[in-house]
Amino acid sequence: MYTEMGSLEDARKMFEGISERSSVIWGAMMKGYLQFSREVEVFELFSRMRRSGLELDSFTLEGLVRACGNRFAGREGKAVHGLCIKQNFIDSNICLQTSLVDMYMKCGLLDFAVKLSEEVCDKDVVLWSAMIAGFAKNGRALEAMSLFRQMLKESITPNSITFASILLACSNLGSLKQGMSVHGYMVRNGVELDMVNYTSFIDMYAKCGGIVAAHRVFNEMPEKNIFSWSAMINGFGIHGLYSEAFALFDQMRSENQLPNSVTFVSVLSACSHSGRVEEGWTYFKSMKTYGIVPMEEHFACMVDLLGRAGKIDEALSLIRNMPMEPSASAWGALLGACRIHKQVELAEEVSKKLLPLESDQSSVYVLLSNIYADVGMWESVKKMRLKMGETGT
Numbered sequence: 001m002y003t004e005m006g007s008l009e010d011a012r013k014m015f016e017g018i019s020e021r022s023s024v025i026w027g028a029m030m031k032g033y034l035q036f037s038r039e040v041e042v043f044e045l046f047s048r049m050r051r052s053g054l055e056l057d058s059f060t061l062e063g064l065v066r067a068c069g070n071r072f073a074g075r076e077g078k079a080v081h082g083l084c085i086k087q088n089f090i091d092s093n094i095c096l097q098t099s100l101v102d103m104y105m106k107c108g109l110l111d112f113a114v115k116l117s118e119e120v121c122d123k124d125v126v127l128w129s130a131m132i133a134g135f136a137k138n139g140r141a142l143e144a145m146s147l148f149r150q151m152l153k154e155s156i157t158p159n160s161i162t163f164a165s166i167l168l169a170c171s172n173l174g175s176l177k178q179g180m181s182v183h184g185y186m187v188r189n190g191v192e193l194d195m196v197n198y199t200s201f202i203d204m205y206a207k208c209g210g211i212v213a214a215h216r217v218f219n220e221m222p223e224k225n226i227f228s229w230s231a232m233i234n235g236f237g238i239h240g241l242y243s244e245a246f247a248l249f250d251q252m253r254s255e256n257q258l259p260n261s262v263t264f265v266s267v268l269s270a271c272s273h274s275g276r277v278e279e280g281w282t283y284f285k286s287m288k289t290y291g292i293v294p295m296e297e298h299f300a301c302m303v304d305l306l307g308r309a310g311k312i313d314e315a316l317s318l319i320r321n322m323p324m325e326p327s328a329s330a331w332g333a334l335l336g337a338c339r340i341h342k343q344v345e346l347a348e349e350v351s352k353k354l355l356p357l358e359s360d361q362s363s364v365y366v367l368l369s370n371i372y373a374d375v376g377m378w379e380s381v382k383k384m385r386l387k388m389g390e391t392g393t
Contacts, residue, residue, distance in 0.1 A: 008032050021052075030063035042067040043076075058089040058096050065099040074107030094120070098127045105134025125151075125159050133165035141169035145178065160194050167200040176208035195221070199228040206235025230263040237270035245270040246279070261292055268301035272308060280305045296322070300329040307337025312346065328357040335364070339371045347371045362388065 015021070015029045026049050033041040046064050049056070061084050068077035081100055084090050090097060097120050104113035117123065117131055128151045135144035148166045151158065158166075163186065170179035183201060186193070193201075198221045205214035218224070218232045229252045236245035249267050252259065259267075264287055271280035284302055287294055299322050306315035315334055319326050331354040338347035351368050358364050365388045372380040 024057075024059070026060055030060060030067070033067075039067040039071045056083065056087060058084070058087075058093050061087070061089060062093075062096045062099050065096070065103050069099070069103035069106040072107050074104070074109050077103045077107060077109075078112075094122070094124060094127065098124075098130055101127060102130040102134070105130060105138070108138060110134065110138060110140070123156070125156050125162065128156055129159060129162040129165060132162060132169070136165045136169040136172065139172065141172040144169035145173075158191075160196055163191070164196050164200045167197075167204045171204045171207040174208050176205070176210055179204040179208055179210075195223065195225055195228065199225075199231050202228060202231040202235060206231070206238060211235055211239045211241070224257070226257060226260050226263060229257055230260070230266050233263060234266035234269070237266055237273065240273065242270050242274035242276070258290055259292075260290075261295060261298075264292065265297050265301060268298060268305065272301055272305035275305075275309055277305060277309050277311065296324055296327050297329065300327070300333050303330050304333035304336070307334055308340060310341055312337060312341060312343055316346070326353070328354060331357065332364075335367055339367060339374065342371070342375050344371060344375055344377070 011029065011032050015025065018025060026045060030042050030045055033039070033045070042063060046060070049060065061080060064080050065077060065084075068074070068080060077100075084096060084100070090100070097116065101113045101117050104110070104116065113131065113134055117127065120127060128147065132144045132147050132151070135141070135147065144166060148158075148162070148169075151162070163182065166182055167179060170176075170182065179201075185191075186197075191197075198217060201217045202214045205211070205217065214232065214235045218228065221228060229248070233245050233248050233252075236242070236248060245267065249259070249263070252263075264283060267283050268280055271277075271283065280302060284294065284298065287298070299318065303315045303318055306312075306318065312334075315337060319330055319334060322330070331350055335347060335350045335354060337343070338350060347368060351364055354364050355361055365384055369381050369384040369388075372378075372384060
């Protein structure tokens with residue numbers, strides 16, 4: 001219905017011109033906002049709907065649940081779930097149940113998602129896929145694999161989202177064998193690969209050590225998009241095939257495929273690991289040519305590049321002049337450079353910046369301890385290990 005932003009604005013004007021709106025009309029407007037990821041407007045519509053005294057229906061609440069998931073608003077999602085229960089909408093509505101499961105997964109509330117899914121008698125492929133995707137994206141690949149096997153045992157045919165999610169799980173596990181098994185299943189069952197599946201295979205094979213297979217899949221693609229190009233560039237980069245990565249980036253541009261933010265992360269990472277400082281700066285500065293504003297991860301790549309090349313002062317200056325607050329990745333890259341170049345005093349300063357930002361503080365203490373050990377500061381190593389014991393890290 002809403003194929004472009006202009007038609008959405010036309011629909012909004014029409015909506016505002018209707019004096020008496022039914023719940024169907026409210027829900028349709030919510031769906032339009034969701035299609036363009038304008039969740040804030042969804043919440044505002046919901047508040048206006050409640051103030052109008054109009055009775056809620058499952059269609060409207062489902063839209064609100066999806067908005068909560070897209071905004072990672074778990075607390076609000078729980079409240080909407082409560083409304084669904086009070087209105088007795090859940091038991092017979094598989095679409096609403098699936099939206100709730102998906103919302104909890106996106107918000108990282110996996111236990112809530114599992115509990116709710118267990119209450120559903122007849123799970124369809126959409127609900128199974130939401131669960132598998134949730135586990136895969138939350139770093140629980142083994143649970144995703146287990147669910148996939150259970151799904152197949154119950155004779156539920158996977159869809160494109162299922163395959164993309166299970167391949168992500170294989171990538172996270174680094175399990176080439178499992179990934180090849182999924183590929184074999186798709187071939188045996190005549191599953192036609194779409195662009196998402198092709199890209200997922202490229203990413204999986206590359207991350208699991210099968211760079212030749214990844215490149216073969218890439219070449220087999222009947223049509224490529226920016227995500228498939230970026231996945232292949234990243235694959236070459238992580239395997240140390242930097243010349244191939246840069247050549248593919250040039251080929252992509254020669255075929256009028258404009259790079260995006262993810263592409264530049266891959267290219268800058270390749271520059272970092274190959275020590276190409278000048279090329280890194282060239283790529284970094286060229287982002288503006290494509291209308292891309294450098295984000296924190298691009299700055300982190302540049303810090304890593306400069307740090308590895310021994311340009312510690314430049315790396316520190318770049319961090320201090322970032323247009324946003326440096327995150328753990330930027331400070332972590334600089335701390336790693338401190339170890340390479342035995343910059344003990346700076347490492348101590350950087351660790352103070354990094355510790356409040358890092359969820360896994362033990363990794364910071366271990367790296368700092370290793371920096372002390374590299375320069376023979378054994379007393380400091382001992383103190384650091386005692387500190388790790390005191391903090392339980």
